Structures are given as structure tokens and as C-alpha cells.
Amino acid sequence: MPACAVLLRCLPLFVALLLPAPPASAREQLYATVEQYLRTQTRGLPGQVNVSVGQLDPRLQLAPCSAYEPFQPPGTQLWGRATLGVRCLGPANWTIYIPVQIQVVGTYVVTARALNPGLPLASEDLALQRGDLTALPAGILTEREQGVGKTLRNALAGGQPLRSDMLIAPFVVQQGQDVRLVTQGRGFSVSNEGKALNNATEGQVARARTASGQTVSGIARPGGIIQVTP
Numbered sequence: 046m047p048a049c050a051v052l053l054r055c056l057p058l059f060v061a062l063l064l065p066a067p068p069a070s071a072r073e074q075l076y077a078t079v080e081q082y083l084r085t086q087t088r089g090l091p092g093q094v095n096v097s098v099g100q101l102d103p104r105l106q107l108a109p110c111s112a113y114e115p116f117q118p119p120g121t122q123l124w125g126r127a128t129l130g131v132r133c134l135g136p137a138n139w140t141i142y143i144p145v146q147i148q149v150v151g152t153y154v155v156t157a158r159a160l161n162p163g164l165p166l167a168s169e170d171l172a173l174q175r176g177d178l179t180a181l182p183a184g185i186l187t188e189r190e191q192g193v194g195k196t197l198r199n200a201l202a203g204g205q206p207l208r209s210d211m212l213i214a215p216f217v218v219q220q221g222q223d224v225r226l227v228t229q230g231r232g233f234s235v236s237n238e239g240k241a242l243n244n245a246t247e248g249q250v251a252r253a254r255t256a257s258g259q260t261v262s263g264i265a266r267p268g269g270i271i272q273v274t275p
Contacts, residue, residue, distance in 0.1 A: 075131065
């Protein structure tokens with residue numbers, strides 16, 4: 046075949062490669078802006094994040110817009126199924142709402158076997174599974190260490206996802222125990238002795254009576270310490 050004929054046959058392909066791609070439609074630009082916003086806002090979530098943007102009603106007519114501003118409506122959390130707002134910054138002035146979905150694939154804690162309440166959980170009592178965290182109840186544990194040392198409120202079968210509200214934290218201050226009262230401020234620290242008046246887990250309010258009979262309150266800390274605010 047003559048070289049010129051080959052060149053003529055290939056010319057349309059070369060021209061197609063050199064021509065610029067057709068511009069994205071206004072809706073494609075809108076969806077791309079929303080998707081980029083979601084990826085930016087969910088960057089810190091634990092696990093592999095997948096986002097998808099729902100489609101607008103094709104019958105919806107929107108005035109031309111040169112710039113879009115996505116925003117979260119009040120009370121909206123970018124977790125699971127949600128709704129995102131988008132406002133046009135000009136030249137038109139409109140606001141729409143688009144359904145979106147945020148999937149977070151990561152590990153979560155389940156019971157390794159059937160467990161009864163009353164005994165502190167050990168690491169071997171717990172196992173890790175992988176799945177969509179947004180499809181699980183709130184308060185799900187994502188690390189074994191979050192459950193180790195705590196006890197169950199109720200018996201659980203094996204393979205059950207573990208939530209924080211299913212657990213009872215151990216007391217770090219127990220009623221009648223000798224405790225150390227620590228008061229810290231800017232440039233000073235004062236320590237005193239006392240006797241605990243109630244049980245408290247870490248972070249709860251604990252009360253104690255000093256040797257002089259004064260009752261003080263503070264935050265329970267591990268090691269029988271009550272942190273008193275000056």
C-alpha cells in the first residue's frame with residue numbers, strides 16, 4: 046500500500062488525538078466539585094473512605110453557574126447516607142441539595158467467643174473484623190485495647206460487634222479507699238490525703254474527705270488519685 050495512503054488512513058486518528066477533549070457539562074462539574082469536597086472533608090476518617098454522589102433529577106433546570114460552594118446543612122454528619130448542600134456563587138443565585146454516601150471500610154472489635162458479664166475482658170476475648178463502619182451502630186470499638194480490662198453489662202454470643210455502651214469501666218477510685226488529692230495550677234502542685242466517699246471510673250467525679258473533715262470533689266484518675274480543680 047502506498048505510504049501516502051497509509052498516512053491518509055491514519056490522519057483522522059492523529060487529528061482525534063490532538064483535538065482537545067470536549068468540555069464537561071455543568072452537571073459533571075457540579076458532581077466533581079461535590080466529590081472533591083467530600084474527599085477533603087473525610088480525609089481524617091479511620092479506614093478506607095469511599096464516596097459517591099447521587100444524581101439530580103434530570104428535569105431540574107439550573108441557571109448557569111461559574112462557581113459552586115458545597116456546604117453541610119446544620120446537623121449533617123458526613124457518615125453513611127447524608128445530604129450535602131451546594132450554592133451557586135454567581136452569576137446566578139440558587140441552592141440545591143444532593144444525596145451523598147460516605148462508606149468507611151475499617152476494622153472493628155467483635156467478641157471472639159461467647160462471653161459472660163462480670164469478668165474483665167482480656168485481649169484474647171476479642172477479635173477484629175473488617176467492614177463498613179458506617180453501617181454499624183454508634184460507639185463501635187475499633188481497637189482491642191478499648192475493651193481490655195472492662196466488663197460486659199450483659200452476656201454476648203461470639204462474633205458480636207462490641208460497643209462502648211456494652212462495657213463497664215473498672216473503678217479507679219473505690220469507696221473507703223485511701224486516695225491522694227492532687228491540686229495543680231499554674232506554677233504549683235499541692236498533694237493531700239483523703240478517703241474516697243464513692244466509686245468512680247476514670248474521668249468520673251469522685252468525692253473524698255480529708256483528715257480535717259473537709260469534703261472535696263475532683264476527677265478520678267488511675268492509681269487512686271483525685272484531681273481537684275483549684
